[in-house]
Amino acid sequence: xxxxxxxxxxPAPPTNDSADSTDSIDPSAAPRPSDFVRLxxxxxxxxxxxxxxxxxxxxxxxxxLFEQWFAEAVTAGQxxxxxxxxxxxxxxxxxxxxxxxxxxADREGWHFASHAGSRKxxxxxxxxxxxxxxxxxxxxxxxxxxxxxxxxxPEVAQADLHARSAGALAxxxxxxxxxxLDSYGELERASDAAWDRARREPDAPAPSWTVYVLDPDEVExxxxxxxxxxxxxxxxxxxxxxxxxxxxx
Ligand SMILES: Cc1cc2nc3c(=O)[nH]c(=O)nc-3n(C[C@H](O)[C@H](O)[C@H](O)COP(=O)(O)O)c2cc1C
Numbered sequence: 001x002x003x004x005x006x007x008x009x010x011p012a013p014p015t016n017d018s019a020d021s022t023d024s025i026d027p028s029a030a031p032r033p034s035d036f037v038r039l040x041x042x043x044x045x046x047x048x049x050x051x052x053x054x055x056x057x058x059x060x061x062x063x064x065l066f067e068q069w070f071a072e073a074v075t076a077g078q079x080x081x082x083x084x085x086x087x088x089x090x091x092x093x094x095x096x097x098x099x100x101x102x103x104x105a106d107r108e109g110w111h112f113a114s115h116a117g118s119r120k121x122x123x124x125x126x127x128x129x130x131x132x133x134x135x136x137x138x139x140x141x142x143x144x145x146x147x148x149x150x151x152x153x154p155e156v157a158q159a160d161l162h163a164r165s166a167g168a169l170a171x172x173x174x175x176x177x178x179x180x181l182d183s184y185g186e187l188e189r190a191s192d193a194a195w196d197r198a199r200r201e202p203d204a205p206a207p208s209w210t211v212y213v214l215d216p217d218e219v220e221x222x223x224x225x226x227x228x229x230x231x232x233x234x235x236x237x238x239x240x241x242x243x244x245x246x247x248x249x
Contacts, residue, residue: 046224050140053223055233061242062145062219062235066105069141069221078138085133086112088123096123102132103160109215110145111152113160115208118177124149130214140224145216147237152211161209162202170198172206220247 033041051072058065073081087097096119104111110132115121124130131146161172173194174187181187197204220234230249235242 046140046226050224053231073136076138078136081136087131088120089127090123091126109213111211111213113211115177116210117208142222144220146218147214147216149212149214152213157209157211158205160211166198170194172209175208
């Protein structure tokens with residue numbers, strides 16, 4: 001990964017700023033970057049072979065291109081390409097973002113799952129609109145998806161959950177996501193009980209577990225370029241077709 005690039009400069013040794021004598025301070029000198037800033041500046045992006053991206057040969061809609069890029073991310077060894085940032089806003093319009101798993105993408109939209117009572121669930125109840133962000137650094141690719149969100153029928157959410165691991169079911173059975181936790185011991189006790197139940201009863205219902213479907217009205221594909229001539233292709237929904245445009249990077 002580029003951040004661990006072998007030819008990135010080694011971080012500078014730590015300094016002890018408090019030991020400097022005030023006599024040696026040159027007031028006209030620019031402030032010295034901190035160790036953190038030096039470390040930050042030593043990191044690299046797009047320090048790898050990047051694929052070409054020819055927007056002229058892309059499909060008419062974003063879904064086949066998303067599927068193609070996803071498969072290419074897997075082939076390129078991208079770690080956890082099925083995780084994505086999910087941005088929502090509360091009733092006042094204040095935003096928040098967190099990582100969730102992609103459960104599917106099809107003609108209905110991009111599917112993810114969570115608890116209806118969580119912060120994101122409350123946001124989506126107040127404002128059923130969201131944005132998703134995928135970043136696949138193995139190929140310098142980013143995909144942004146935004147649009148209205150609907151709730152899938154409860155039986156879809158339960159079937160989705162029961163098709164997954166005992167751990168996923170146990171986690172969903174614990175519930176109470178985003179509530180204040182009084183002590184970690186309380187979570188351990190709830191989790192032990194949930195694991196027992198998930199093993200005994202693999203079809204146990206987790207009523208707050210909800211599948212959400214984001215039906216995009218805009219999807220953007222970004223291909224990083226070493227010379228910073230990044231390619232941005234956006235699909236915007238117009239009635240029943242998609243309009244494609246390039247964007248300045
Ligand atoms: C890799 C990864 C995958 C995650 N997948 C999910 C998920 O699919 N659903 C979910 O509810 N939370 C998932 N989480 C936890 C969320 O990031 C978040 O902590 C949780 O949903 C509470 O968010 P909220 O308080 O904004 O509702 C995941 C976290 C990570 C790091």
